[in-house]
Amino acid sequence: METQLFARTGLLIRFNLRRDWKKLLIWVVVLTGLFTAIAAKFDGIYGTQMALNEIVKTLKTPAMISLIWCVFGQIAIYDGQGVCN
Numbered sequence: 001m002e003t004q005l006f007a008r009t010g011l012l013i014r015f016n017l018r019r020d021w022k023k024l025l026i027w028v029v030v031l032t033g034l035f036t037a038i039a040a041k042f043d044g045i046y047g048t049q050m051a052l053n054e055i056v057k058t059l060k061t062p063a064m065i066s067l068i069w070c071v072f073g074q075i076a077i078y079d080g081q082g083v084c085n
Helices: 009-045 049-059 062-068
Strands: none
Touching: 049 062
């Protein structure tokens, strides 16, 4: 039964890629350019160690922790001191 559910999936993907390959390519190029531009801006914004220390201090506030939690994928427990464990 499960093989029948996905029997024509490859065919549908091929048809959609044939029809929309230009749109997909444009999206990939635009997003890559956007991410590259944002990464380049961070060097200008946080170019000094003092600026990096300030953003780290800001990100450790309870408000920022409640918004973004701990960014790098670990489940964090806020210990009340502004630190994610």
